Amino acid sequence: MSAITQSQLLQTITTILTSSNTPRFHALNAYIPHLTESLLISIFSSKSLNSQPTTLLSFFQWSQTHTPSLTQSPALLLTLVPSLLRHNKFSDVKSLLVSFIASDRQNKLHQALLHPDHTLPRPSRALLDTSIGAYIESGKPHLAVQIFNKMKRHQFRPNLLTCNTLLNALVRFPSTHTISMSQGIFKDMIKLGVSPNVNTFNILMRGYCFENKFKDAFELLSKMSEFNCLPDNVSYNTLLDALCKKGQLTEARNLLMPNRNTYNVLVCGYCKLGWLKEAAKIIELMTQNNLLPDIWTYNMLISGFCKEGRIEEAFRLRDEMERLKLLPDVITYNTLINGCFDIGNSTEAFKLIDEMNEKGLKQNEVTHNILVKWFCKEGNMDEACDTVQKMEESGTSPDCVTYNTLINGFCKAGKIDEAFRMMGEMNRKGLKMDTFTSILFYVCCVSKISLMRHISCLTVRVGEVILSMRSVLEH
Numbered sequence: 001m002s003a004i005t006q007s008q009l010l011q012t013i014t015t016i017l018t019s020s021n022t023p024r025f026h027a028l029n030a031y032i033p034h035l036t037e038s039l040l041i042s043i044f045s046s047k048s049l050n051s052q053p054t055t056l057l058s059f060f061q062w063s064q065t066h067t068p069s070l071t072q073s074p075a076l077l078l079t080l081v082p083s084l085l086r087h088n089k090f091s092d093v094k095s096l097l098v099s100f101i102a103s104d105r106q107n108k109l110h111q112a113l114l115h116p117d118h119t120l121p122r123p124s125r126a127l128l129d130t131s132i133g134a135y136i137e138s139g140k141p142h143l144a145v146q147i148f149n150k151m152k153r154h155q156f157r158p159n160l161l162t163c164n165t166l167l168n169a170l171v172r173f174p175s176t177h178t179i180s181m182s183q184g185i186f187k188d189m190i191k192l193g194v195s196p197n198v199n200t201f202n203i204l205m206r207g208y209c210f211e212n213k214f215k216d217a218f219e220l221l222s223k224m225s226e227f228n229c230l231p232d233n234v235s236y237n238t239l240l241d242a243l244c245k246k247g248q249l250t251e252a253r254n255l256l257m258p259n260r261n262t263y264n265v266l267v268c269g270y271c272k273l274g275w276l277k278e279a280a281k282i283i284e285l286m287t288q289n290n291l292l293p294d295i296w297t298y299n300m301l302i303s304g305f306c307k308e309g310r311i312e313e314a315f316r317l318r319d320e321m322e323r324l325k326l327l328p329d330v331i332t333y334n335t336l337i338n339g340c341f342d343i344g345n346s347t348e349a350f351k352l353i354d355e356m357n358e359k360g361l362k363q364n365e366v367t368h369n370i371l372v373k374w375f376c377k378e379g380n381m382d383e384a385c386d387t388v389q390k391m392e393e394s395g396t397s398p399d400c401v402t403y404n405t406l407i408n409g410f411c412k413a414g415k416i417d418e419a420f421r422m423m424g425e426m427n428r429k430g431l432k433m434d435t436f437t438s439i440l441f442y443v444c445c446v447s448k449i450s451l452m453r454h455i456s457c458l459t460v461r462v463g464e465v466i467l468s469m470r471s472v473l474e475h
Contacts, residue, residue: 004034006036006038006039006042009031009034009039010039010042010043010046012031013028013031013039013043014043014046014048014049016028017043017049017052017055017059018048018049018052018055023055023058023059025058025059025062028062028066029066032066032067035063035067035070036070037070037073037075037076040063040067040070040071040076041075041076041079043059044056044059044060044076044079044080044083045079049083050083050086053083053084053086053087053089053092056080056083056084057080057084057089057092060076060077060080060096063076072103073108074100074104074108074109074112075112075117075119075120077096077097077100077109078109078112078113078116078120078121078123078127079120079121080096081093081096081097081127082121082124082127084096085124085126085127085130090126090130093127093130094130094133094134094137097109097130097131097134098134098137098138101134101135101138101140102138107143110135110143110146110147113127113128113131113147113150114146114147114150123150125151125154125156125157125158128147128150128151128156128158129151129156129158129159129162131144131147132144132147132148132151132158132162132165132166133162133165135147136165136166136169141166141169141170141173142173144166144169145166145170145181145185148166148185148188151192152188152191152192155192156192157192157193157194158189158192158194159194160189160194160195160196160197160200163185163189163194163196163200164197164199164200164203166185167182167185167186167200167203167204167207168203170182170185170207171203171204171206171207171210178207179207179208179210179211179213182203182204182207183204186200186204195227196227196229197227197229198224198229198230198231198232198234198235201220201221201223201224201229201231201235202232202234202235202238204220205217205220205221205235205238205239206238206242208220209238209239209241209242210242212242212246214239214242214243217238217239217242218239218262218265221235221239221261221262221265222261222262224261231261231264235261236264236265236268237268239265240265240268240269240272243265243269244269244272244273260286260291260293260294260297263282263283263285263286263291263293263297264294264296264297264300266278266279266282267279267282267283267293267297267300267301268300270282270304271300271301271303271304271307272304274304274307274308276301276304276305276308276310279300279301279304280301283297283301292324293324294326295321295326295327295328295329295332298317298318298320298321298326298332299329299331299332299335301317302314302317302318302332302335302336303335305317305339306335306336306338306339306342307339309339309342309343311336311339311340311343311345311348314335314336314339315336318332318336329361330356330361330362330363330364330366330367333352333353333355333356333361333367334364334366334367334370336352337349337352337353337367337370338370340352341370341373341374341377346374349374353367353371362394363394363396364396365391365396365397365398365399365401365402368387368388368390368391368396368398368402369399369401369402369405371384371387372384372387372388372402372405372406372409373405375387375409376405376406376408376409376412377409379409379412379413381406381409381410381413381415381418384405384406384409385406388402388406399431400426400431400432403422403423403425403426403431406419406422407419407422407423407426410422
């Protein structure tokens with residue numbers, strides 16, 4: 001090939017890349033010896049390719065294969081990504097960043113993001129935001145924090161998901177400064193106009209619990225309302241698990257801010273431990289502080305009594321709810337129905353189901369699964385299957401619990417073929433058997449094979465006896 005200038009190479013290569021929807025990359029092989037970093041940068045910043053992000057991405061991947069030494073500089077990557085981001089190729093950009101970070105032992109990309117060379121495009125808000133996620137995925141949250149700080153200096157508002165991911169990574173990263181760093185990021189994200197959600201608070205509470213700062217965790221629980229957030233099961237369980245593991249559930253009373261959310265934490269904790277008297281005392285304490293228990297409080301306490309088999313007391317609580325104008329919901333009814341079935345009082349359980357229907361409360365997947373479990377326990381597999389059919393007709397899809405219960409029931413009833421059919425349905429829907437059901441299914445299958453072998457051996461022996469008798473009779 002005769003001498004060729006860089007501008008001619010640029011024109012030729014961009015023409016090849018833009019000549020069709022599927023560029024002829026093999027036509028570029030002749031130009032490999034002439035490729036330089038500056039030429040590749042010119043190609044990636046070419047106006048004719050700016051509107052073709054897929055082609056640019058494919059060409060970058062081709063360059064990595066054919067000129068790996070040239071793609072080890074962050075300059076090439078940082079020239080490519082602006083075009084990809086303009087076309088919302090966020091996942092592709094993140095994958096490229098993660099791949100680069102994996103081999104970037106000297107953190108050259110990180111330096112280029114924080115202190116870009118004047119010849120390169122200035123990192124945009126989108127690039128910095130995506131880079132935070134890439135460094136977290138690469139197990140380098142402290143480098144992600146530095147990029148977050150740059151966003152703060154430039155008044156770039158990060159995405160809520162990015163903030164939550166960063167907080168979560170820091171909380172799980174072993175460091176003496178983890179919590180103070182998380183607190184700083186939480187304050188900064190609010191200053192930048194990011195509204196935290198319940199996940200943000202749950203992550204921070206988990207961090208406080210890791211460091212046994214339960215008072216701070218409870219204060220966060222109370223602070224949620226300032227941002228129009230409500231605690232969820234994760235919020236309560238995060239606190240409960242930590243308190244129970246440290247054996248500080250009773251001591252937590254002294255840390256409580258007197259509000260409904262914090263009292264609910266204790267009610268839930270005592271119920272899980274089976275300390276129902278203590279749970280009832282907390283409800284009395286709530287009333288003394290002019291904080292009426294809510295439906296969540298009552299549902300937890302009803303669940304506690306049902307688990308202890310104290311159904312009459314659970315029903316009394318349900319009646320007390322109604323007197324307080326708190327309408328029992330589907331969780332209340334499911335808990336009572338399951339409790340009645342557990343003590344063998346199916347008559348009362350079915351009355352509750354009728355009551356649900358009369359009140360216009362729609363049965364959910366938990367209600368149907370409770371019924372399926374009861375029918376399987378009674379060996380009434382036809383009714384169990386009818387329940388599943390009604391479940392589907394009502395617009396509720398059977399889940400893993402439904403199928404595991406049915407397979408369990410069919411195995412115990414000796415109907416291995418039906419269990420196989422259920423397992424096939426599970427696989428088609430992408431659902432998996434749980435460990436207990438898998439073991440039971442295996443045992444049933446082995447038992448059936450063993451039985452079939454016995455029958456086969458018996459058939460052979462019977463055949464041998466008949467042949468012997470014939471032989472005797474003929475002689």
